[in-house]
Amino acid sequence: MTGETLLHDDQLSDNQSTQTPLEELSVSPLHDDDELSDNQPVQKTLDGLSISPLPKVRTTDGFILNWDRNIIVNRLLKETKLSEIFYSKPSITKEEAVDIAKEAEKIIKKMNIKFLSGPLIREIVNNILLDRGHVEWRNIMTRVGASVYDAYEIDTGYGFEANDNANQLNNAETSHKRKADKMSKEQNLLLMPKELADLHLNGDFHIHDLEYMGTRPFCQDWDLRYFFYYGLMPDGVGTQSSVAKPAKNAEVAFLHAVKAMGSAQTNFAGGQGFYNFLTFMAPYLEGKSETEIKQLMQMFVYEMMQMMCARGGQTVFSSVQLSPGVPKLWRNIPIVAMGKIWDGKQAPLRTYGEFEKEVRLGFKALMDVMLEGDAWGKPFSFPKPEISIEPDFMEEDKEFNRTHPDLPTYKELYRMTFELAAKFGTPYFDNQLPEYRGAGKGISCYQCCAYQFSANPTDDVEFNDKLHFKDGKHFSMGSWMVLSLNCPRAAYRAEHDDEKLFNELKSLMNKGVEVFKIKRKWMNNLIKKNRIPFAAQRPKDPNTGEKGAMAVDFESLVYTIGVVGINEMVQYHTGYQIHQSPDAYKLAIRAMFEMKMHAQKLSRETGMEIALARTPAETTAQRFAVSDLLHKEYAGKAESTIKGNVQAAKRDLNQTHDLPIYYTNGTHLPPDADVSLPERIRYEHTFFPIVDGGNIMHIWLGEGKPDPDGLQELAMYIAKNTQTGYFAFTRDMTVCIDEGYVADGLLDRCPKCKSENVQHLSRITGYLQSVEGWNKGKRQELLDRKRYSTQELR
Incomplete structure (x- = not known):
């Protein structure tokens, strides 16, 4: 229970005994020999008075x-101490605890029962607390979890959040996670102010990864140099796992990268990534043949896709930022590898610019591996290849190409990414050409399901030190929540009033910041207790022997406010969707600017860096639509804007909340918008500079064999002529489970063996995954998507 996880017995006063916790007293089947005999000993109360015998109580520990x-007195004294931590209100006095225990005892005596359990006792105590107006104490004393029936449903793959995360598998670990999630979500909602908890429960806003709100940050993009300098300590403390020295050879370097990503999943709620992956890895590839490099890349990809160690036994949600050469920013920077900074002091001077060859060969090898697919011919979902389109590589290095005619050019390497996009739709294109991306002036990357992170000399006084890894300083980019x-x-x-609409949005943002503050308060407490050891690790410096830099700079993590349903917002407000009216389009832009400016204002006032983002909304887009349909005040209004099968949703609303309806993600046009691709790009690219926390443009491909040249031509046009910062081409595929065969499109049966035992693959929000794990809202969106052929792309 929460009291035992945050408070210890040594915090009890001297006259308190460590009794069996109430939550350990459980309901068990009543057998004949459980009935009490008439000659049971009379119990003695605190005040010395004799009372009639009461039933014995079974405990879960046997x-x-x-x-x-x-027991009641001691648990009240111990557990209500949390009221001071979470509600800033005093805990119970001993006098009142004794009084409540007496009242509970009287109630139980009047019930005249033969069987008594901990949950029953706790409910009686909680009712007394509510009757006396102690809501906070009741919230802390209550039980969280699931009924036996609900727990059984989770075990069999149904019930609680069965389709909330398409990356989770149908296995025992997933069942275990969902049970833990249910308990943790209830706990975290009970511990935050009721007003904020209700805003989440009512669907005004959505707290993502609520189950981890009190225990983990959200996501992180890592600087590989950290592990190449300090080595690997998977547990973060060195006592429960073996501590490895810095990798000296390529195979170990790749394995350290894999294990770092996997270990980080134990400390974070979201995705993990490596920015500038090939440049930092390149020194380990020196002297390797193309065959050897490909083998290493193959090992890396398979390790990432076969390491089922992430939360709930799922694949590690991972990404790698890939450039076809060494970016200019890094060319004159000393390398960090093999436990040294090669700056002429710790080791002979070597700079990343010397490893252009290795980066190009590494890029080619990784594309070759991903183009081949796995043994069945399926694409690799992870690590997500984030293809960085940078100014540095828009023109060829003619001198280098002349001296290395056997190496692929930038154009040829980029061409491979479009072959991969045409075959599987795997790559994501990180467009750093627009001025607002700041390529060449700082660090910028996309990660997780399209969240953007950056660091630049203007905002970071230690930027140059981090660039040179001085005293272990490095780039640490991620999000708190x-x-x-x-x-x-x-x-x-708002009822069609512009100013009221903007004020409603800003008010929600203000409330969201209150949630951020609670998150940080809870997390600060855990960081002090070293409950996030991998992220907070400070390994021994291999050269000085002193403690090194902390792995994650928690002060640099941002707080992300996401938007869902901007299209439906302007649709209700103006009567038109974004693409249907200039007024609707302008209102969407105005609203986003209002929110961005307010986020900047909140950042200044709170000292917390708040970013505005398009939310992937795998579950949230459906949840908001269902919440509005359930709410009498909004149902009639929502029916006119909700996307999907509204009539089916209304019919089944009382049976399930997994319904085929949704709001449009972020600032996108609706998936079924009947517009040409150039029109879709023209509308959606406008919002990228506004949402500094991340955005993505989806281009759904409709034909079986797209033309790679057509994709490359379109992609380069988008990169050079629009503000689109991040985009992906998505293909639908059918996998035959019996035959191990992959076919184009969403088919009912395998075209090879005619088996109906098939699964479908597509991109759900920001990653490729089996459609069978999607909720009904996302499945409906999949059907609604307007797809484009290569001819329409030109």
């Missing part, structure tokens, strides 16, 4: 205990 009112706003609901409340 004991039958005599009734003891002291994500909270998304139900933007359509703000419009329903």
